[in-house]
Amino acid sequence: MRFTSRTSLDGVTESHFTVDDVPGVLWTPTAAGPRPLILIGHGGGQHKTAPGVVTRARRFVTGGGFAVAAIDAPHHGDRPKGAEFGRIAGELRAGMAAGGDPAALVAAMHEHLAGQAVADWRAVLTAVQLLDRVGTGPVGYWGMSMGCGLGVPLVAAEPRVRAAVLGLLGATGLASAAARITVPVRFLVQWDDERVPREQGLALFDALGSAEKSLHANPGGHGDLPSIETDSSLRFFARHLSQDGVVVPGS
Amino acid sequence: MRFTSRTSLDGVTESHFTVDDVPGVLWTPTAAGPRPLILIGHGGGQHKTAPGVVTRARRFVTGGGFAVAAIDAPHHGDRPKGAEFGRIAGELRAGMAAGGDPAALVAAMHEHLAGQAVADWRAVLTAVQLLDRVGTGPVGYWGMSMGCGLGVPLVAAEPRVRAAVLGLLGATGLASAAARITVPVRFLVQWDDERVPREQGLALFDALGSAEKSLHANPGGHGDLPSIETDSSLRFFARHLSQDGVVVPGS
Numbered sequence: 009m010r011f012t013s014r015t016s017l018d019g020v021t022e023s024h025f026t027v028d029d030v031p032g033v034l035w036t037p038t039a040a041g042p043r044p045l046i047l048i049g050h051g052g053g054q055h056k057t058a059p060g061v062v063t064r065a066r067r068f069v070t071g072g073g074f075a076v077a078a079i080d081a082p083h084h085g086d087r088p089k090g091a092e093f094g095r096i097a098g099e100l101r102a103g104m105a106a107g108g109d110p111a112a113l114v115a116a117m118h119e120h121l122a123g124q125a126v127a128d129w130r131a132v133l134t135a136v137q138l139l140d141r142v143g144t145g146p147v148g149y150w151g152m153s154m155g156c157g158l159g160v161p162l163v164a165a166e167p168r169v170r171a172a173v174l175g176l177l178g179a180t181g182l183a184s185a186a187a188r189i190t191v192p193v194r195f196l197v198q199w200d201d202e203r204v205p206r207e208q209g210l211a212l213f214d215a216l217g218s219a220e221k222s223l224h225a226n227p228g229g230h231g232d233l234p235s236i237e238t239d240s241s242l243r244f245f246a247r248h249l250s251q252d253g254v255v256v257p258g259s
Numbered sequence: 260m261r262f263t264s265r266t267s268l269d270g271v272t273e274s275h276f277t278v279d280d281v282p283g284v285l286w287t288p289t290a291a292g293p294r295p296l297i298l299i300g301h302g303g304g305q306h307k308t309a310p311g312v313v314t315r316a317r318r319f320v321t322g323g324g325f326a327v328a329a330i331d332a333p334h335h336g337d338r339p340k341g342a343e344f345g346r347i348a349g350e351l352r353a354g355m356a357a358g359g360d361p362a363a364l365v366a367a368m369h370e371h372l373a374g375q376a377v378a379d380w381r382a383v384l385t386a387v388q389l390l391d392r393v394g395t396g397p398v399g400y401w402g403m404s405m406g407c408g409l410g411v412p413l414v415a416a417e418p419r420v421r422a423a424v425l426g427l428l429g430a431t432g433l434a435s436a437a438a439r440i441t442v443p444v445r446f447l448v449q450w451d452d453e454r455v456p457r458e459q460g461l462a463l464f465d466a467l468g469s470a471e472k473s474l475h476a477n478p479g480g481h482g483d484l485p486s487i488e489t490d491s492s493l494r495f496f497a498r499h500l501s502q503d504g505v506v507v508p509g510s
Contacts, residue, residue, distance in 0.1 A: 223475065224474065225473065225476075227472060
């Protein structure tokens with residue numbers, strides 16, 4: 009693990025790093041000491057410091073005392089783009105432009121990335137947990153859309169992840185991995201999602217194997233997730249990842 | 260308005276009253292002064308001091324500083340039962356015992372009660388708002404199942420109600436009233452509800468006219484609403500009914 013920059017602003021330290029070839033960012037409170045960690049998986053075409061990632065990361069740090077890590081997904085952000093990825097991405101763009109249901113094309117894209125993405129997250133998690141300011145406490149995962157498509161196989165495979173907030177994606181290609189998830193899950197649906205038909209999102213929630221799972225649906229399209237769900241995610245993680253010495257927000 | 264008893268326990272004053280022929284209960288903090296009011300509508304076959312009503316009422320008082328009122332629905336609790344009600348209730352019981360979808364029978368029951376129930380709530384609301392310990396501040400409504408079936412027409416008709424938590428009921432007979440609701444609504448669905456088919460509950464959420472509405476779904480049957488939703492309802496009301504001088508819980 010190699011750190012490339014470190015800045016602090018308003019009580020949050022932001023450190024950029026690489027683990028092998030994977031570029032990532034770690035946000036922590038400026039105070040020393042271990043704390044629970046939340047991994048944030050970005051959406052398709054985005055990257056580790058997309059505005060939605062940074063806003064949630066800072067909120068989780070300042071509101072809950074968590075450490076937060078994000079990485080560039082394979083073929084995203086600062087990582088090189090492969091030819092096969094370009095071909096699949098082109099098919100997906102063409103399919104979406106044609107106005108049909110792109111569920112199968114989205115699933116093909118996520119399947120192309122998932123194996124590498126899960127390996128990347130596991131290596132980064134191991135490296136980050138060696139840091140004194142993180143430690144080996146409970147880990148959560150937050151990811152919507154592609155962040156859900158790569159998160160479902162990660163959470164299904166990785167026992168260090170104890171709770172997850174997922175959503176904005178349908179069940180195509182994910183039902184069997186979702187059924188292997190047993191940790192508490194909060195699942196978010198946008199009621200008027202123009203990319204994910206409502207029934208497909210509900211079907212992915214339904215497929216989750218977790219005994220403790222809850223669905224939150226709000227009006228609006230794929231990009232209209234209300235900010236109140238960020239605070240609700242924070243309380244969800246505070247309930248499920250809290251441990252001695254962690255600042256937990258009210259209720 | 261006539262008070263028949265008053266007791267205080269753990270910072271909550273519980274006053275029983277009647278308004279005309281309608282028996283009700285008011286819970287308030289023991290401290291003086293006006294505060295927002297939450298009306299709780301009980302479920303079918305229940306009454307104003309059913310355990311679920313009392314538990315939520317006390318939580319809303321102690322956790323949010325609200326006043327809370329509940330009344331016996333027509334033909335419920337301490338109120339006389341009419342012959343026509345008995346006939347409709349018998350048909351509903353027989354229909355449920357037969358194992359079919361009782362949505363039409365449930366809707367017929369609620370339709371039989373709704374006109375009187377809405378008039379009762381409006382008279383009680385007027386009386387309760389004259390009390391110094393309540394006042395004319397914002398009003399919320401909380402009701403599941405029959406409490407939703409009678410709450411939808413109330414919230415649609417009564418401009419003093421500014422926010423509502425509804426759920427555990429389908430759209431049969433309620434879609435047009437639901438479409439007239441414009442205040443913020445939290446809607447609760449039990450994912451494995453043995454009385455309300457999932458699609459019917461989702462359809463009632465869909466029918467709500469409110470620009471600001473959110474659906475929370477949890478695993479389990481009709482009677483398994485998790486207690487975490489009580490705290491979530493409390494935060495919902497605190498956001499939408501808060502005013503100067505009210506104790507609002509964290510976030």
